[in-house]
Amino acid sequence: MNWKEFSHTLSQTLSQSIHIETAAPVSGGDIHQAFKLHTHTGNYFLKLNHLEALPLFETEVHNLRAITRSGSILCPKPLGFGRHNEQAWLLMEHLQLTSKGDDFQRGRDLALMHHQINHETKPFGWFENNYIGHTPQLNRWHSDWVGFYGEERLRPQLEMTQLNDAPRQLYELGCELIERLPNWFQNYQPEASLLHGDLWGGNSAFTTSGDAVVFDPACYYGDRETDLAMSELFGGFSDAFYAGYNEVFPLDRDYAKRKPLYNLYHILNHYNLFGGHYAQQAQGTIEQLLQQG
Incomplete structure (x- = not known):
């Protein structure tokens, strides 16, 4: 992943300037690659996968929003999703767990x-x-x-x-x-x-x-x-x-x-x-x- 190019993709999608300073891999998932992104505006959690995973990420955004609307239990706030070159991505707030x-x-x-x-x-x-x-x-x-x-x-x-x-x-x-x-x-x-x-x-x-x-x-x-x-x-x-x-x-x-x-x-x-x-x-x-x- 070219993180400089991806910073530009995030900035366009989120309509705000995002500059990725470091990207640290996060272990634990069986399906996606995951990273903790450190940027000049704070930390984010990123999932990456093949382009075919884009519909999965879209439904995950809907699911997280539904749980949030319930006002019952905390879940990460989804910030955006999309494609970058031949990869699908989903960006969320980073929670220290x-x-x-x-x-x-x-x-x-x-x-x-x-x-x-x-x-x-x-x-x-x-x-x-x-x-x-x-x-x-x-x-x-x-x-x-x-x-x-x-x-x-x-x-x-x-x-x-x-x-x-x-x-x-x-x-x-x-x-x-x-x-x-x-x-x-x-x-x-x-x-x-x-x-x-x-x-x-x-x-x-x-x-x-x-x-x-x-x-x-x-x-x-x-x-x-x-x-x-x-x-x-x-x-x-x-x-x-x-x-x-x-x-x-x-x-x-x-x-x-x-x-x-x-x-x-x-x-x-x-x-x-x-x-x-x-x-x-x-x-x-x-x-x-x-x-x-």
Whole structure:
């Protein structure tokens, strides 16, 4: 990257003079290159990727703005996105992050975000399709959560597994599970909450002052239990986090029964992104769910 040329691109896009003095690589992401930019006007956080990632960056801007508008939990402010030569870029405010903070309050903040209920006629979905990792995520509006979760979440991932050489049985069992989804919702009718959508420990932290931060969202309106389920899939959140959440917005008593159902989506996506043992994990999860439901 020619940082002098890129300074000119940023200045034109943001309609203000930006002079990049240093650009330090930031580790931790699986998909994008990331840099901390030090400029004469302060520090910024930059993501770079191939030009094909430009639509992903555009939807990320929309997601971050939606979380900000909720007034519930802190996330980086998006400042601009675009193309430079053959690369896509996304510029955000730079937040100094740490792994330590008030996890009880982080749970409360997430619960407050989930209180941002969508009351449109078709409440489950989003105004555009976006991405989970770099996998396209369909968000067509549904009035019925079971229909949304089966057709916009599980079925597209199952179809992708077949393009990625997973066993045919995984797809067939997954389709059977979709047909039986109503069994998990006989006594539970979720409302359509504003979701982060990709809430694992690597997508949340704290500022140095202790405030909770979330980033890399994949927002839509859906069952809030999906965010809580993913937060448990890979760890990173303490008991205090769940205590804080339940103080504000207590979970349904049968949440634990639906948790593996919701995490199946992310396990399937991990297979489609990374391959390997995730196909076996997904099939095992489906088999267990079919035995229960």
